[in-house]
Amino acid sequence: MVEEFAPGAYRLTESDRDGVVVANGVELSAAAAGHLISGIVRRADRQLEGRKALVDSASFLLDPATDASGRLTLRRRFLSFGRGEGDVIEQWRTWRLEPVSTVRLSATQVDDLTALRDSQHFAHGDLAGARVRGGVLRTNRVGSKSLQRVDCSGMYSLPPAAWRRLVEKGWAYIVGGQVEDGAAVRISAAGLVALALRDHRTSTTSPQGWHKSADSSDAGTRASGVVGMWRKGGRIYDGTSFVVCSGRCFSGRLLDTRALAQSEARAHRAEMIALALGAGGQQAQAAGARARAVAGGVKSPGAAWS
Ligand SMILES: [Zn+2]
Incomplete structure (x- = not known):
């Protein structure tokens, strides 16, 4: 029997463009949160490409909390026409991601997460195949027990208790969410934020x-x-x-x-x-400029929790 192991990494509060809260504290797995975050980040970069004027009118915003909470606020803008001639109504859909665990890493966890972040491995052990990000789950037999470790490149591996703890905390996740030999294990968005907060x-x-x-x-x-x-x-x-x-x-x-x-x-x-x-770089600088302007972090335009 294959063990499912994909605990929640973030609690999501989402309000749609009309201000209605459509999700309130829903637990999101690291993979699902990563999908949401990278979707916004990619779209924002694409919109900013070579168009400096757009920084002020960007439709996709990522705003990291500037305290030690590790919270992220994502926003997407919608424009629609109002009743009057030439009226444009600006509305925002907003996702607030609150990490499930406090962002505090031990020295070993910093090393483990850094190894996961920088690791690449060959998919299915095929040395002629493509390299994929993250470490890989390997089963070792110790007497009658079988124990899984996560092998990373650079002659580094994470013992069973260590990588399980990282997954429980939401800082790493198993691609596919199942504990099975050969599965990729990656650092999550929450893990990347935790490392960045610790480094800066x-x-x-x-x-x-x-x-x-x-x-x-x-x-x-x-x-x-x-x-x-x-x-x-x-x-x-x-x-x-x-x-x-x-x-x-x-x-x-x-x-x-x-x-x-x-x-x-x-x-x-x-x-x-x-x-x-x-x-x-441009998107990151714009996020910095917004954080500089507003004390205490993000002021969401029209957000339900402002
Ligand atoms: Zn710094």
């Missing part, structure tokens, strides 16, 4: 605020903090803040205020997640 942890430095000027030539003045008649206390204000990424993406970018530095950090995370999900 951003922070901003707190501004120095009011402090003593260090530009006085006199040591006594510097120590007392009194600089002349009109700069009582010699204190000056510095509100600048650095934005820093754990992936060393900016080499310490300085912004005028901390709020600006935080919006820069949001934009960076959104852009990196979009890229991880296969978006082209």
Whole structure:
């Protein structure tokens, strides 16, 4: 008997263009969610190809949450004619994907997911055949027991408990959803988002605020903090803040205020997640720009949960 193993990876809330919620917290398998996400990402890229002006009027949008939740919001725009002459009505169908598990990976899980992401194998072990993405399930007999491991390229394999945990968490999935010898095992969209969030942890430095000027030539003045008649206390204000990424993406970018530095950090995370999900550079930058503009993540036009 073949074991079915395709647990939910996301909870889907979907509202149609008339604002009616058509799905509310429905569990979606990693494969089904991946299909939905890559469909939007592909269409958005196709629409943007060589047409810069369209960035503002794109019909397909992917907006990664910029907190650590790993949530994704997908939108598709519909235009229709209103009653009046030349009236155009803009409506959006919206899918919100909430990961089933919290996005927190152990160091080993990071290694395992990275190996899965970068792995390629020959379909059905046919060395003359095509290479496919992901690792492959292999059965080993250990005494009377048969145990499945996932073999990846680069002499890497995942023990039974490890890959099962990744599938349970929604970070990886078995193509076809059945535990059988030779089946491909791939990193899921949720897994790619989890890796991107881990690789791009951003922070901003707190501004120095009011402090003593260090530009006085006199040591006594510097120590007392009194600089002349009109700069009582010699204190000056510095509100600048650095934005820093754990992936060393900016080499310490300085912004005028901390709020600006935080919006820069949001934009960076959104852009990196979009890229991880296969978006082209232009699409990813546009997602970053939307995240920069709106504090706390996505503001959905006409969305039921805004
Ligand atoms: Zn980064």
